[in-house]
Amino acid sequence: MMQRARDLDAADPIAHFRDRFDLPEGVIYLDGNSLGALPKASRERLHKVIDAEWGEGLIRSWNELPGGGGDWIAMPQRVGAKIAPLVGAQAHEVIACDSVSVNLAKLIGAALSLNPGRKVVLSEPGNFPTDLYMIQGQPQVEQRLAERDKMIEALDESVALLLLTHVHYKTGEMFDMERLTKAAHDVGAIVLWDLSHSGGPVPVDLNGANADLAVGCGYKYLNGGPGAPAYAFVAERHHGDFTQPLTGWFGHAQPFTFSDEYEPAEGVKRLLAGTPPVLAMAALESGVELIAEIGMEALVAKSRALSEFFRECVADLDLDLVSPRDPAQRGSQLSFRHENAYALSQALIARGVIGDFRDPDILRLGFAPAYLRFVDIAEAARHLAQVLESGEWQRDEFATRAAVT
Template sequence: MDLETIRKMDANDPLLSFRGRFELPEGVIYLDGNSLGALPKATAARIADVVSREWGQDLIRSWNKNHWIEAPRRLGGKIARLIGAKPHEVVAADSTSINVFKALSAAIQLRPDRTTILSETGNFPTDAYMMQGLAKLSGGRIEPKLLPAADIPAALDDQVAVLLLTQTHYKTGRLHDMAALTRAAHEAGALVIWDLSHSAGALPVDLNGCDADFAIGCGYKYLNGGPGAPAFIFCAERHHDQVFPALSGWLGHADPFAFKDAYEPGAGIDRFQCGTPGILGMAALECGLDLMLEADMAAIRAKSQALGDLFIALSEARLTGFELASPRDAERRGSQVSIRHAQGYSIMQALIARGVIGDFRAPDILRFGLTPLYTRYEDVWLAIEALVEIMQTAEWRETRFATRSAVT
C-alpha cells in the first residue's frame, strides 16, 4: 500500500471532520490517546467560563445556579449511552482506583458466604492492588486470586464472590469476551466487575446486554476528559438497594444537606457517590463526552480496526526484530497495537523525540493508541516511516534515550 492510497482513505473517512475539533500540535503524530486523550478545542473555553464566571462571579451559588451538584449524575447519564447502561445506573465520581474498591466491596457484600475475589495475572496493577488491600482489610476472610486468563473459567467455583476483569488489556489490547465470561461467572453464582478504562469511547460496550453487575472506568483516555479526569462507576439497577457503601461519604447520603450523624444510603446509584465532585474536572470531561456522543460508535469501531490492521501490515512488511503483542484478529483487539522489542524503552524515546508519541510498558512493550476521532491513516504511515529510520540508523542507541523518566 502506498501513501497516495492511504491519503485517499483519509479523504473518505466519515470521521475526518472530528480531527479539526482537537488541539493537535503541528508536527506531532499522537498515538497515545489510550493513555491521555487529546484536548478538545471546546474545553479551554468551557474551563475558562467555569473559572471566571461560575466560580469567580457566582461563587458558591453555582452549586444550584450552574448545576454543579448535578454534574456526577448528568455526566453519568452521558457515559451510560456509551457503555450500554441506563442513565440512572452510572455516576461520574472519584478515581478509577477508588471505584474499583467501591465495586469490589459491594460485590463482597452481595456474596457474604464466599471468600475469593478473582482476576487475571497481568491485569492493570491498580485492580490487583485494590483486591489485595481489601483482603488485608478483611483480616484474612477474603482471598485474592490471580490466574492466567485461560484458567479463569475453570476457577469459577462456589467460593468465588466476584470476578474482576479489564475488558481491553492495557498492554496488548486483547479483548475479553464480556458476554461469555459474565455468563460463566453467573452460572457459578459469582458477580462480575468490568474495568472499561481502555474500552469506553473506543468500542461498542453493552453492559446490560451482557447482564453485567458492575463496571468502572476512567475519563481521561478515549473520553478525552483531561489528565486525572473523573472516573465512573456502573451498578446494575437490580443491585442498587442491596448495597451499603463501604466508602460511605457525605454526598452518597440520602439527604446530604440534612447533616445527620448516621449514614443512610442514597437512592440508587447516588449511594456510590462519596466526596464533593471536582467541578473543573467534571466540566472538562463533559466537553469530551459531548464530542464523543456526536460520533457514530460503529464508525469509530470500524476505523479503529482498520487503523490497527494497517499498522500491523506496515510494521510487519517493513520492520524486523519486533514481535506483535496484540491480537492479529481485529475482532479480538481494542483500539491499540502493541509490539515487543528488547530495547523497547529506548526505541520509544527515540520515536517521541521525532514527534511520534506512543508509550512504553515494561518490560518490552511499545504501545500505540489509535483514536479514530483524530488519528489519520497517514499518521500510521508516518509513524512506521519514523520507526524504520530509527532502526536503520540505530538512532535509538544514543545514550539520552536510555535514561528512564518517572513516567514511561
C-alpha cells in the first residue's frame, strides 16, 4: 500500500499545496472537518492586520488601509464574494458574518418572512444539534422532524421551511440538494441548506439546485481558524423581500446616519448585525483565497480519491462503515461505528493520528484534500490496524472523556 500511496502522491496535481500549510511534524491530521489547518499566509496576514492596519492605521483602516488594499468595512461582502463560487452562488448572494448558529437564527426568520401564514419548520432527527436548537428557539415556529427516507412525504402545504444539513456531520451522508429543493418548492416551502461539511471539498451548486437560503462554516474546510466567521447565502430572487430578526446597525441601509428607525440595507448586507471581527475575518479571507486558488474541481477529485484509498486500506479490518460506500454520495469523511470508538480515537491521537469521536459510538476521520497526502492515508490505516490488533485502546488513559471530543 505504501508504494501505491507514493505513486498516487507523485501523480497528484495539487500535492504541492501542502507546503502552503503549517502542519506539525509527526501528526497525521484527519480532523480538517472540525478545525482546518493553518495556512502559512494567514500568519503573515494576521501580522499585517495587527501591525499595519490596526497598529498604524487605527480607526482609519475601516475606510482605507495603510498602503492600499481592501478596507475593513466591506470585508463581510468581500469575503462572501470569494466564498460564493465555491458553493455555486453569485458574488452578491453570499456574506461572511457571525457563527453558523447565529446565521441559522437569522435565516429561519428570513424564511418565515418569505412564507407568511406558515409556521412549520421541517428537519431530520439527528441533524446537527444547533440546527434543531435554533428551530426550537423561535417562539412562533412548530418543529416537525422526519427520517430522511420519509422527508418528501412529510412536506405539505403547512411547511414554511425545510432546513437540512447537506452532508451529515456524523455519518457523512449527503442529501440530493436538487431533488429535495424541488420537492419543497412543489409545496411552496423555502429551503435552507447547512453547508458546514460541504463547502470546500464537496461539489455544491446552490443556484443550479435553485436553493433559497444557505449557511456554512468558516473554520472547517475553508481553514479560517478557530471560531472563524461563517457565511450566509440568500438567492437573488429573495433580496427585495426578506427580513431577518437581528436588525442590528450594520444591517441598516446607512448605519452612519445613526437614525432612530431601522431601514434594511440592500440584499445580503441586511444579514449583518454588529461590527465584523476584523482579525477573524482576515484569517478567513486568507483561508478562502487558498481554497479558491487550488480550485474546486481538483479538491473534489482528491477528496474522493483520498477517502476511497483509506476505505481500501482498511477493508480487511473489523470495522463497521456507516458512511455511504459511493464517494459521490458522501462528504469528505469516513465514519465507523465501534462500541469503543472514543478509546480508539484517543489511542490513535496518542500515535499522532488525529481524528475525532462523535457520541455515542462513531470514529470520524476527515480527509481535507488541500493538505493531506496519500502516504498519510496509508500510514493512518496502518496505525488503525495496529491499534485494533494490539488492543492498546483498552488502556485506562484512553477511557476518560475530555470536554471537547
